[in-house]
Amino acid sequence: MKNKTTKIIQYCEHCDKEVKCNIIEKYEVMNTFGSEASILTKRAYCPNCHNEVWVGELHNFNLAQREAAWRRQNGYLSIQQLEELLTKYNIGKRPFSVAIGLGEQTFTNYLNGSIPKKSTQQLLSRVYNNPSFYLELVEQNKNLLNEITLRKTIVAANNLINRNETSILFLYATYLLAKCGDITPLQLQKMLYYTQACFIIFYNKFAFTDECEAWVHGPVYRNVYEKYRDYKYDAIPQPLKAPELMSQETSILNLVIEYFGKYSGKILEQFTHKELPWLKAREGLSENDASNRIIDNNLIFNYFTDIKNKYKIVSLPDIQLYINNLW
Numbered sequence: 001m002k003n004k005t006t007k008i009i010q011y012c013e014h015c016d017k018e019v020k021c022n023i024i025e026k027y028e029v030m031n032t033f034g035s036e037a038s039i040l041t042k043r044a045y046c047p048n049c050h051n052e053v054w055v056g057e058l059h060n061f062n063l064a065q066r067e068a069a070w071r072r073q074n075g076y077l078s079i080q081q082l083e084e085l086l087t088k089y090n091i092g093k094r095p096f097s098v099a100i101g102l103g104e105q106t107f108t109n110y111l112n113g114s115i116p117k118k119s120t121q122q123l124l125s126r127v128y129n130n131p132s133f134y135l136e137l138v139e140q141n142k143n144l145l146n147e148i149t150l151r152k153t154i155v156a157a158n159n160l161i162n163r164n165e166t167s168i169l170f171l172y173a174t175y176l177l178a179k180c181g182d183i184t185p186l187q188l189q190k191m192l193y194y195t196q197a198c199f200i201i202f203y204n205k206f207a208f209t210d211e212c213e214a215w216v217h218g219p220v221y222r223n224v225y226e227k228y229r230d231y232k233y234d235a236i237p238q239p240l241k242a243p244e245l246m247s248q249e250t251s252i253l254n255l256v257i258e259y260f261g262k263y264s265g266k267i268l269e270q271f272t273h274k275e276l277p278w279l280k281a282r283e284g285l286s287e288n289d290a291s292n293r294i295i296d297n298n299l300i301f302n303y304f305t306d307i308k309n310k311y312k313i314v315s316l317p318d319i320q321l322y323i324n325n326l327w
Contacts, residue, residue, distance in 0.1 A: 010053050012046040019046050021053050038309050039065045076121050090156035098144045100137045129211045131160040168208040171243045173224050175253050178242035182235045185228045186265030193219040194260045198252045200304040212295045214281035218272040255316050271326045276303045
């Protein structure tokens with residue numbers, strides 16, 4: 001991906017005057033408290049002497065990016081994702097904290113930068129990705145919430161559940177089915193998984209935040225499985241029309257179709273069986289043990305970020321470098 005450049009007027013101590021600096025956005029491999037990660041940074045450079053110019057706002061941005069990378073590497077939700085929980089479930093900080101079984105002040109502390117213990121982080125991740133699980137917790141703790149708060153957050157969670165089939169995940173599934181035409185449920189699951197992977201590799205973000213489970217035959221998105229399960233080994237009927245998506249989305253989905261869609265579901269299954277996220281989620285299980293264990297989205301993010309750096313993937317066709325290794 002090309003570096004992005006903007007401008008800002010700032011004092012350059014080397015030239016001893018105000019200059020119109022170039023702000024360059026680029027990915028850098030940085031140390032994140034003991035390990036390395038590819039991080040989007042913003043740096044200002046003087047157009048005259050070409051030295052870096054210190055800008056407080058950019059410095060704070062880079063520090064925040066570094067902390068966010070550390071959180072991803074260690075399986076923690078970002079501060080932004082924690083804030084999203086309150087919006088998703090239409091609830092305040094203190095009532096949300098008690099609704100999921102934490103102390104009244106605990107979630108506020110996490111928003112202010114405190115790091116949850118691992119078991120609490122796993123709880124927060126499940127709540128973030130699974131509104132049905134959130135409703136179970138609310139039911140357990142409903143006596144701690146006032147009636148208005150309880151009603152509002154239940155409505156918000158149910159709305160999220162009801163919107164499942166119009167979610168980004170289902171829109172992408174419909175696009176893949178419409179453009180390919182001959183996809184089995186197994187193949188669709190793996191193409192959605194590699195859609196997630198390619199968004200991470202090329203755009204440094206998730207395609208969707210739905211939970212992915214580590215089944216015997218590879219990663220599975222349960223809601224999609226439930227919709228198409230009756231087709232078993234047969235091709236799913238092709239939709240008449242693909243949904244309209246943004247160009248960024250279609251470029252990745254078309255990439256997945258071109259580079260992964262040419263393989264059968266079984267071949268794609270074999271690919272995922274060689275990758276750390278599925279293997280890690282199934283640690284301790286035998287080859288044929290049924291499981292609904294969640295593959296941590298942060299583990300998926302970290303793994304495919306490392307793949308991007310290892311294979312020096314820059315342009316879309318570079319994904320073939322990784323596929324060649326999977327063979």
